[in-house]
Amino acid sequence: xxxxxxxxxxxxxxxxxxxxxxxxxxxxxxxxxxxxxxxxxxxxxxxxxxxxxxxxxxxxxxxxxxxxxxxxxxxxxxxxxxxxxxxxxxxxxxxxxxxxxxxxxxxxxxxxxxxxxxxxxxxxxxxxxxxxxxxxxxxxxxxxxxxxxxxxxxxxxxxxxxxxxxxxxxxxxxxxxxxxxxxxxxxxxxxxxxxxxxxxxxxxxxxxxxxxxxxxxxxxxxxxxxxxxxxxxxxxxxxxxxxxxxxxxxxxxxxxxxxxxxxxxxxxxxxxxxxxxxxxxxxxxxxxxxxxxxxxxxxxxxxxxxxxxxxxxxxxxxxxxxxxxxxxxxxxxxxxxxxxxxxxxxxxxxxxxxxxxxxxxxxxxxxxxxxxxxxxxxxxxxxxxxxxxxxxxxxxxxxxxxxxxxxxxxxxxxxxxxxxxxxxxxxxxxxxxxxxxxxxxxxxxxxxxxxxxxxxxxxxxxxxxxx
Amino acid sequence: xxxxxxxxxxxxxxxxxxxxxxxxxxxxxxxxxxxxxxxxxxxxxxxxxxxxxxxxxxxxxxxxxxxxxxxxxxxxxxxxxxxxxxxxxxxxxxxxxxxxxxxxxxxxxxxxxxxxxxxxxxxxxxxxxxxxxxxxxxxxxxxxxxxxxxxxxxxxxxxxxxxxxxxxxxxxxxxxxxxxxxxxxxxxxxxxxxxxxxxxxxxxxxxxxxxxxxxxxxxxxxxxxxxxxxxxxxxxxxxxxxxxxxxxxxxxxxxxxxxxxxxxxxxxxxxxxxxxxxxxxxxxxxxxxxxxxxxxxxxxxxxxxxxxxxxxxxxxxxxxxxxxxxxxxxxxxxxxxxxxxxxxxxxxxxxxxxxxxxxxxxxxxxxxxxxxxxxxxxxxxxxxxxxxxxxxxxxxxxxxxxxxxxxxxxxxxxxxxxxxxxxxxxxxxxxxxxxxxxxxxxxxxxxxxxxxxxxxxxxxxxxxxxxxxxxxxxxxxxxxxxxxxxxxx
Numbered sequence: 001x002x003x004x005x006x007x008x009x010x011x012x013x014x015x016x017x018x019x020x021x022x023x024x025x026x027x028x029x030x031x032x033x034x035x036x037x038x039x040x041x042x043x044x045x046x047x048x049x050x051x052x053x054x055x056x057x058x059x060x061x062x063x064x065x066x067x068x069x070x071x072x073x074x075x076x077x078x079x080x081x082x083x084x085x086x087x088x089x090x091x092x093x094x095x096x097x098x099x100x101x102x103x104x105x106x107x108x109x110x111x112x113x114x115x116x117x118x119x120x121x122x123x124x125x126x127x128x129x130x131x132x133x134x135x136x137x138x139x140x141x142x143x144x145x146x147x148x149x150x151x152x153x154x155x156x157x158x159x160x161x162x163x164x165x166x167x168x169x170x171x172x173x174x175x176x177x178x179x180x181x182x183x184x185x186x187x188x189x190x191x192x193x194x195x196x197x198x199x200x201x202x203x204x205x206x207x208x209x210x211x212x213x214x215x216x217x218x219x220x221x222x223x224x225x226x227x228x229x230x231x232x233x234x235x236x237x238x239x240x241x242x243x244x245x246x247x248x249x250x251x252x253x254x255x256x257x258x259x260x261x262x263x264x265x266x267x268x269x270x271x272x273x274x275x276x277x278x279x280x281x282x283x284x285x286x287x288x289x290x291x292x293x294x295x296x297x298x299x300x301x302x303x304x305x306x307x308x309x310x311x312x313x314x315x316x317x318x319x320x321x322x323x324x325x326x327x328x329x330x331x332x333x334x335x336x337x338x339x340x341x342x343x344x345x346x347x348x349x350x351x352x353x354x355x356x357x358x359x360x361x362x363x364x365x366x367x368x369x370x371x372x373x374x375x376x377x378x379x380x381x382x383x384x385x386x387x388x389x390x391x392x393x394x395x396x397x398x399x400x401x402x403x404x405x406x407x408x409x410x411x412x413x414x415x416x417x418x419x420x421x422x423x424x425x426x427x428x429x430x431x432x433x434x435x436x437x438x439x440x441x442x443x444x445x446x447x448x449x450x451x452x453x454x455x456x457x458x459x460x461x462x463x464x465x466x467x
Numbered sequence: 468x469x470x471x472x473x474x475x476x477x478x479x480x481x482x483x484x485x486x487x488x489x490x491x492x493x494x495x496x497x498x499x500x501x502x503x504x505x506x507x508x509x510x511x512x513x514x515x516x517x518x519x520x521x522x523x524x525x526x527x528x529x530x531x532x533x534x535x536x537x538x539x540x541x542x543x544x545x546x547x548x549x550x551x552x553x554x555x556x557x558x559x560x561x562x563x564x565x566x567x568x569x570x571x572x573x574x575x576x577x578x579x580x581x582x583x584x585x586x587x588x589x590x591x592x593x594x595x596x597x598x599x600x601x602x603x604x605x606x607x608x609x610x611x612x613x614x615x616x617x618x619x620x621x622x623x624x625x626x627x628x629x630x631x632x633x634x635x636x637x638x639x640x641x642x643x644x645x646x647x648x649x650x651x652x653x654x655x656x657x658x659x660x661x662x663x664x665x666x667x668x669x670x671x672x673x674x675x676x677x678x679x680x681x682x683x684x685x686x687x688x689x690x691x692x693x694x695x696x697x698x699x700x701x702x703x704x705x706x707x708x709x710x711x712x713x714x715x716x717x718x719x720x721x722x723x724x725x726x727x728x729x730x731x732x733x734x735x736x737x738x739x740x741x742x743x744x745x746x747x748x749x750x751x752x753x754x755x756x757x758x759x760x761x762x763x764x765x766x767x768x769x770x771x772x773x774x775x776x777x778x779x780x781x782x783x784x785x786x787x788x789x790x791x792x793x794x795x796x797x798x799x800x801x802x803x804x805x806x807x808x809x810x811x812x813x814x815x816x817x818x819x820x821x822x823x824x825x826x827x828x829x830x831x832x833x834x835x836x837x838x839x840x841x842x843x844x845x846x847x848x849x850x851x852x853x854x855x856x857x858x859x860x861x862x863x864x865x866x867x868x869x870x871x872x873x874x875x876x877x878x879x880x881x882x883x884x885x886x887x888x889x890x891x892x893x894x895x896x897x898x899x900x901x902x903x904x905x906x907x908x909x910x911x912x913x914x915x916x917x918x919x920x921x922x923x924x925x926x927x928x929x930x931x932x933x934x935x936x937x938x939x940x941x942x943x944x945x946x947x948x949x950x951x952x953x954x955x956x
């Protein structure tokens with residue numbers, strides 16, 4: 001930091017990226033209008049009046065947005081200005097939709113019905129707090145590289161936790177939860193981040209070995225076994241755990257992340273081919289070996305062949321078809337008919353009440369997050385940061401594709417949360433951490449490079465300090 | 468590493484593009500077909516809280532929605548439930564819709580494209596969209612006469628009556644006995660609705676079956692009109708042409724012989740075609756069928772609408788001549804087919820169509836029940852436009868058949884349909900099915916002969932009458948007469 005002096009003399013005038021914090025503030029204001037507006041629309045749609053607590057809620061949201069903005073302004077002034085407002089919009093829309101499902105449940109089941117919006121609000125607050133902590137504590141993402149293997153071990157531990165007797169819980173057929181007192185937690189969401197960190201740290205070191213050493217078989221350069229050993233082990237391990245936890249979505253997500261990062265690190269398209277073949281074989285074996293996989297595929301191809309078994313996806317399709325182009329309007333559809341309309345199927349609820357227009361806007365927002373994330377990777381100056389940003393962005397893409405594609409019947413249904421929208425503490429916390437990391441890398445890459453300081457001419461020796 | 472990152476960026480875009488396209492497909496392209504699926508609770512809920520359009524006969528509703536003070540806001544009511552149940556069908560929250568409630572649902576519920584402008588105006592005005600109404604072609608007096616006629620057979624009798632306007636194909640009467648009360652299925656007490664459903668669907672009498680369009684039975688001697696038409700076209704016969712008659716029709720090398728009803732000889736070995744129809748001579752028409760051949764006979768039947776689905780708006784079963792047209796029939800089977808037995812099976816509507824085409828000089832009109840469709844503002848959106856389904860036979864043959872059918876009423880088996888002062892054409896039928904159950908009584912007729920305004924078919928499926936008394940002329944004829952009188956006023 002001592003070298004950052006405005007008068008630092010350099011030979012060529014340096015390009016200094018704009019901070020664009022003002023733009024971020026304006027976008028945040030737009031995001032808040034959307035979120036608070038959505039809450040009001042839900043209240044008007046269901047009960048015919050604006051919810052009484054909307055002022056408190058608005059104050060909370062504005063406060064949270066301001067805190068994140070100020071923190072970013074302080075510790076990451078060059079960070080991407082679009083990511084934060086987009087994420088706040090999605091998070092806010094998710095909160096409004098969960099509140100909307102709560103109201104429907106109260107109407108259907110009376111005052112004792114489960115309500116989730118308050119919990120989700122607490123989780124959001126915790127998520128934002130975690131975001132602040134991460135962006136303050138991690139001042140330089142490259143330091144994370146030092147803990148590559150720690151993250152690898154953490155990922156394994158997190159994935160194993162649900163299998164620990166007494167701690168793990170079976171919820172809806174998947175053993176991916178752990179119970180902590182009254183809370184349930186999905187460690188897989190954090191394992192995702194740890195794996196991205198581990199893959200990035202590992203591959204950036206081994207990329208030359210992976211790319212150059214090795215034998216060429218069938219036109220594809222295969223690396224040496226000893227370079228590939230640990231990562232294959234980690235992959236097999238995570239995959240194995242997921243087979244036992246019967247969580248299709250996560251296993252697809254982790255494998256996709258692994259293949260993509262391997263390809264980006266080595267710049268060898270052959271890995272994509274190998275990965276696709278492995279995935280195809282795995283999917284086929286899974287289809288033959290596991291009845292729940294077959295069930296999902298059948299439900300995808302012929303949902304109406306067994307309307308009772310495929311009730312959820314059919315109701316989701318009916319809901320979205322009923323929403324049509326413009327949707328029924330918040331609070332005016334019946335998204336609560338679909339089971340889990342507040343978590344895995346929240347995108348169907350959005351499609352029903354906000355219509356095709358709203359659903360496309362949400363998808364474009366995800367697209368924006370991903371492309372901004374990949375842009376961060378492009379301009380990032382260090383390999384670890386590039387890989388990490390790519391990994392985080394691709395993981396969001398895969399997760400959105402798997403869950404939205406499943407709910408809209410583009411691909412077979414697999415259980416994953418919709419980032420920022422779905423109800424669920426672990427998902428909210430983990431995704432806020434991802435955004436914190438992306439903003440951190442973004443700030444690092446757009447920050448002007450420290451200038452080279454020329455020492456006095458008459459010094460006996462010239463020391464050139466790069467960093 | 469930038470090149471692969473750029474490629475990944477494109478890859479991610481492709482995935483998002485796929486999601487966007489799929490969302491468009493789901494919410495725009497396939498939305499209508501998903502919304503139209505039976506059992507779609509959202510659409511049903513929405514429809515249930517809407518002012519559904521009425522179904523009208525001569526301006527009076529036979530199905531209408533009245534406000535109710537429960538959560539569904541409207542209750543469907545059928546003021547004359549049993550009389551019109553087969554046309555209206557039911558409108559049930561639990562069990563979906565049937566008949567016109569189902570086929571005319573887009574108009575009745577207001578989701579039809581022609582009501583788009585109304586919906587937009589309702590949306591802007593923040594009003595609940597309303598459904599349009601439909602007016603039926605039915606003649607109240609004919610409908611009531613038909614129902615009264617069937618009731619007259621006894622409460623446990625089952626049967627069906629259908630009347631058509633020969634020149635247009637408009638359905639004037641359509642009655643079944645037993646019928647059912649669709650109000651029982653439209654209620655908002657779903658427990659009661661479910662009980663009613665169980666009772667109605669499990670009843671042996673099949674009260675929810677529309678016998679006029681769904682029940683195919685051997686038409687017996689009424690099918691001789693088709694055989695006669697084929698013989699006149701193919702063999703060039705006229706009503707006064709001489710044809711073979713006698714007591715039996717035997718087949719070389721086969722012990723089976725075809726006999727006349729009651730063992731008569733039809734009035735001699737050689738009689739006129741007209742007399743053969745008047746006395747319903749099995750020997751003559753069995754022999755003619757043999758001469759014409761099954762293929763030509765089936766062709767003639769198809770020209771009268773057999774094997775075709777010509778009524779979209781109601782549940783429908785096509786009639787048939789043989790169960791498998793690729794199988795060659797032997798001589799006795801062909802002869803039996805010619806008198807409407809063996810595998811011939813027709814609905815009452817189909818037999819009314821045959822008579823109607825004959826009465827309309829051979830032009831077979833497509834039957835229809837909806838005369839006009841109106842928007843909630845009573846503006847006419849569509850009026851029925853009568854369409855010809857086919858030219859069943861030449862006008863010469865049709866006029867010959869008319870002449871012979873009038874003769875059948877004046878001096879033959881169909882005398883029970885005679886109306887004083889008006890020329891009526893008719894034909895009876897008494898069809899055997901299995902030996903252990905009584906025969907089916909058929910009657911079909913048209914009037915007046917010089918300018919036919921009504922063609923009617925009556926089926927008496929079963930009654931408590933003793934077996935020997937069952938005949939088309941005796942049981943079904945008077946009902947046909949009453950319906951025609953009601954139409955002619």
